[in-house]
Amino acid sequence: MANELLIKNIRYLLTMADDPLDHSSGSAILIRGNQVVEIYPSGTGLPEADRIIDGSKYLIMPGLVNCHHHFYQTLTRSLPRAANAKLFDWLLYLYDIWAVMTPEDLRSASAVAAAELLLSGCTTALDHFYVFPNGDNSFFDAEVEGVRPTGLRLHLTRGSMSLSRKDGGLPPDSLVQTDHEIMNHTADVVSRYHEPEPFGMLRVVPAPCSPFSVTEDILRQTAALASEKNLSLHTHLAETEDEEKFCIEKHGLRPVDYMEQVGWLTEKVILAHSVWVNSDEILRYADRGCAIAHCPTSNMRLGSGIAPVVDMLKAGVKVGLGVDGSASNDSSHMIQEMRQALLLQRVKYGATSITSRDVLRMATVGGAQVLGRTDIGMVKAGYAADLIGINLDKIWYAGAQADPPAAIVLCHTDNVDLSIVNGEVVVEQGRLTKIDLDELVSRHNQNSAKLYKRAL
Numbered sequence: 001m002a003n004e005l006l007i008k009n010i011r012y013l014l015t016m017a018d019d020p021l022d023h024s025s026g027s028a029i030l031i032r033g034n035q036v037v038e039i040y041p042s043g044t045g046l047p048e049a050d051r052i053i054d055g056s057k058y059l060i061m062p063g064l065v066n067c068h069h070h071f072y073q074t075l076t077r078s079l080p081r082a083a084n085a086k087l088f089d090w091l092l093y094l095y096d097i098w099a100v101m102t103p104e105d106l107r108s109a110s111a112v113a114a115a116e117l118l119l120s121g122c123t124t125a126l127d128h129f130y131v132f133p134n135g136d137n138s139f140f141d142a143e144v145e146g147v148r149p150t151g152l153r154l155h156l157t158r159g160s161m162s163l164s165r166k167d168g169g170l171p172p173d174s175l176v177q178t179d180h181e182i183m184n185h186t187a188d189v190v191s192r193y194h195e196p197e198p199f200g201m202l203r204v205v206p207a208p209c210s211p212f213s214v215t216e217d218i219l220r221q222t223a224a225l226a227s228e229k230n231l232s233l234h235t236h237l238a239e240t241e242d243e244e245k246f247c248i249e250k251h252g253l254r255p256v257d258y259m260e261q262v263g264w265l266t267e268k269v270i271l272a273h274s275v276w277v278n279s280d281e282i283l284r285y286a287d288r289g290c291a292i293a294h295c296p297t298s299n300m301r302l303g304s305g306i307a308p309v310v311d312m313l314k315a316g317v318k319v320g321l322g323v324d325g326s327a328s329n330d331s332s333h334m335i336q337e338m339r340q341a342l343l344l345q346r347v348k349y350g351a352t353s354i355t356s357r358d359v360l361r362m363a364t365v366g367g368a369q370v371l372g373r374t375d376i377g378m379v380k381a382g383y384a385a386d387l388i389g390i391n392l393d394k395i396w397y398a399g400a401q402a403d404p405p406a407a408i409v410l411c412h413t414d415n416v417d418l419s420i421v422n423g424e425v426v427v428e429q430g431r432l433t434k435i436d437l438d439e440l441v442s443r444h445n446q447n448s449a450k451l452y453k454r455a456l
């Protein structure tokens with residue numbers, strides 16, 4: 001029989017499943033193998049288990065779901081020449097550095113991003129990887145090698161760019177591939193890595209970088225592949241006003257209209273950002289079942305604008321949160337991202353427009369819906385054992401015990417104290433259990449320094 005883990009005497013349980021046991025103290029959760037099998041109210045007899053964790057200091061809740069990231073960008077955080085630029089100028093500068101990245105650079109970058117996400121409560125992440133220097137497809141395998149040892153559940157995109165600067169795109173020639181190469185390798189990694197079954201730890205998502213960095217043909221072919229293989233589809237859309245102008249000049253269409261024309265407004269699609277969308281486009285997202293990865297820190301950092309998330313939620317659009325890449329957020333902290341989402345929406349819509357529960361929902365069950373999953377996002381019998389514990393006796397929550405879930409959003413939160421992914425304890429007492437973090441940070445800093453030197 002699979003190993004059993006019991007978390008007992010829980011201080012505060014937040015299931016996100018509207019369970020009657022929500023908020024009750026003294027409850028317990030039994031995990032068998034990679035699933036939650038039962039939740040016990042306070043005062044009931046508890047079974048034996050191979051391992052028992054005392055939950056008397058913890059808020060226990062579902063692990064957070066990060067819907068948009070670029071792990072490789074942990075190599076180029078907070079670079080002076082990119083720190084104060086808007087998106088297109090920022091991209092033009094950084095592409096030339098990313099173009100000389102090696103698979104080993106990506107291995108350490110992916111492990112660093114995964115480690116930061118796990119420490120900040122994320123248990124599942126979608127990583128939008130689309131940079132294949134000199135057409136080297138082994139970068140995809142390097143990212144898998146970087147993330148797997150950390151224990152993070154991963155939706156890894158096979159991203160793509162096919163329009164270089166000479167074709168009116170932004171990346172250099174060495175970062176683009178032909179349509180044929182892109183589609184062949186996408187089919188290859190789907191067959192080698194994609195785990196569609198419940199509790200799958202690695203799923204593959206075709207993901208052109210953006211409508212302005214690939215051909216129309218790639219957009220149509222990836223949509224057809226996603227439909228045939230029942231895969232999600234991902235890209236950036238309507239991130240900046242510059243993109244809107246570019247799309248109107250090049251195609252005579254606004255970004256959302258262009259995507260509709262190429263068959264991309266479907267329930268498979270996850271769109272990062274969507275800052276520059278109008279009310280008609282929001283209704284179309286809701287009608288077609290398109291999902292949005294909202295990235296508030298990145299939108300503020302690049303000065304891109306405020307996404308109309310409150311209007312999207314009212315219209316019934318699926319919305320999750322993303323920290324976005326580490327060159328436009330510089331931090332991969334999921335709990336901070338909830339806080340940023342709450343505060344930024346209030347700047348636009350006012351204090352009563354959105355609550356801590358709304359952003360907690362976006363970061364858990366909302367994110368699971370965005371990724372097309374019904375096995376994560378809640379603490380519930382039959383769901384994956386992906387959950388986190390936060391010590392409510394920390395100084396950040398002193399005087400904030402009246403509503404602990406709101407406290408972790410509104411007060412300062414550093415890291416989680418406990419994280420379990422797929423039934424495995426990956427963070428314990430605030431420390432990663434599966435990898436040597438000091439060794440990783442040292443190796444990654446060396447890789448990052450060597451990368452800048454090569455790019456100069």
Ligand SMILES: [Zn+2]
Pocket residue numbers: 068069070128236272324325
């Ligand atoms: Zn992005």
